[in-house]
Amino acid sequence: MQIPLGLAVAVVLSALLVSAVAAQISARSARLEIVATVKQAMVLLAAQARPLLVADDTWRTYTLLRNTAALLPGADLAQTRAAILDADGRFVAGSDPARLATGQPALGRTINGKKLPAPADVRSQTSVEGSDGGVSMIDPIQSEDGQVLGFVYVDVDGPVFKPDWAAVATPALIGALLAAVVLVPAGWWVGEHMARPVARIANCIARIGRTDAALLKAELPVETDPELNRISEAVHRLLSEMEVRQAAEQRALSAERLAAVGRITAAVAHEINNPLAGLLTAAQTLRLHGGSEHTRLRSVDLIDRGLRQIQTMTAALLPQARIEDRPLEPGDLEDVLTLVQPEAIRLQVRLHSDLEVTSAFRAPSAMVRQVMLNLLLNAIKAAGDGGAVHISLSGNEHRIHLAVRNTGAKLTPVMLEARIATERTNDPDGFGLWICREIAVRFGGEFDLADSSTSATELQFWIPNHDAHEQVAVAG
């Protein structure tokens, strides 16, 4: 909007300035033009009047003047008049006989405010300027052999030389109007064509980080203008690098998931292994002492419990290892708790949980399970011997909320950021908290320490309660 408006103002101003200058120049040249026209008319009159002077033909001299004077500038407003004078400088006839009376002396007298020279002093074309800006011009008419037969006399009043500002202004204004009408839309079009691609590039840049890089790349305009093209290409390169980074993040997430799986597999294997010894022992007991009903029942019970334990553990592990595209369920919290139970028992940490769901979960399960798992493992580790960990999962129609509280050494915000930064630089031991932060940001949520006055550390995580496709749109 600003470019075309500025352009319009510039165009109109230029047109007006040019017109003003042209008007000045025109006014100056007008005087010269008028004088030139008068001189031409005088040449014509002299040639036509010569034989009439010789024949002393007053009437035909008058008709000649009457017809020719009409050609003079200012004649239409009776501001110019012409006459033929005889050799003594008297009027023979004038275009305006009332003012220029036949037989009246002219040369050597003051006519119309101008003192005219004596006949003897007019040897060639003579001009007499008037105080009003007018001029009287006298030219001798000579026979072939140089005898002065008479004179041509033309008198121009001052107002004839005044520039006709209205006549000059009209084309100037029309020109300015035309320029505005033609150039403003043209400028607007040019402005749009310049501004629009810039706006599109700016728009793409603004959405970096919040929108998928591949999508942004598709939206980048291809420009013919070299300057704009350089910008566009730079943004393109940036987006390509972002794509690489985003792919790396994806791999990191997958790797982390697998690493997490790897971490708990050992514990799970341990948990599967534990009941196996008992199961084998019970089977042996059954073989040896199966006859006794009491022993048989007790052994079957043990076997049953042990198998169920194994079943639960593997059931909990399966979803974690598999990339499932299903929304989060309350059961997912149970699964994760089951997975971390061995670790908690090992470190003698008490685990508590609560679940509050007021509307259906729509967030993808894999992400949230990952976060729950990581937070719990970290909390258990931090709580240490005899500590306590509390996890609460809640969700309403807008958000899914996770909070994990643990006793033990307090984690400060500075320490949290330092930890995340450390994990970023490819520390295979950690990754846990950095992944939580990444997932939160990626889905338009947050991951941070809660403001807690107690000595407990509470980490909070939330994401919008939308399914996977909506997640991206919301974040964008």
Place this chain on the structure above:
Amino acid sequence: MLRRAVLKLALGTAGSIGAAAHGAGLRTEARIRIGLTSVILADQIAFLSRWGQYLSLKTGCRVSFIARDSYQGILDLIFGGQLEAAWICGYPYVLHQSRLELLPMPLYEGKPLYQSYLIRPKGDADGVRGWADLKGRVLAYSDPLSNSGWLVPQAQLRAAGVAPRDLRRGFFTHGHRNVAEAVAARLAQAGCIDGYVWETMRRQKMAAVEQTEVIWKSAQYAFPPLVARDGVAADIIESLRTALVNMQGDAEGRTLLDALNLDGFRQESPKLFDAIAALAAAQDRAS
């Protein structure tokens, strides 16, 4: 032999029949060229063409009008044999009466007479009031051979005691209409004009005349006559005479007369011009 005689007779009869027929019908060889000046109408070519056609029909000759801007020009043509007739003024007629035959006279207001007017610009407060006031003034004449436009004024000026050198300037405008224009434009402070022309211009509401006023009218003089050259065939002159006199008898003739502001034509005696002849003689003595 007999055959030859019969043939000769036959041819001869045919020839004479042809000659008779030629004589009785349109005499295509005969023409009447009439000269005129802008006393009245030199500019009105369409009118002259119509009048020419009318007269051609009535006379059986080819009638055409030739215009010149001075009486002297017309006289040169007629005496040079290049005109058969002319419409001139009384003054040149009396000067060359012996060589010119008087044709029917135009009737203006029922009479073959007119007056000379002295005119001045309308509403000219300290203007010319009479011939005596012309001292130191500019006076416009029409033609050097004009009765009303020069001869009569000369007599009046002499009577008023104004000599030609007493005028600031006197000039000829080569036409009565131009006298009115010169006075209207104040090129001259007074002008001498044919009264018939002035009245006809006023009837036609011409601007130049409406800006002038009459300050003096002369006695009545013989109207500018149509004359024929001595030496033109009598029958041709007769046919023209008849055509002119009969103009008032038919509708088209009356239309043409009306355009001329005339009532008709009537043959008069040369004695009508005695007054002008007297003026001419007086002028001759004075110059």
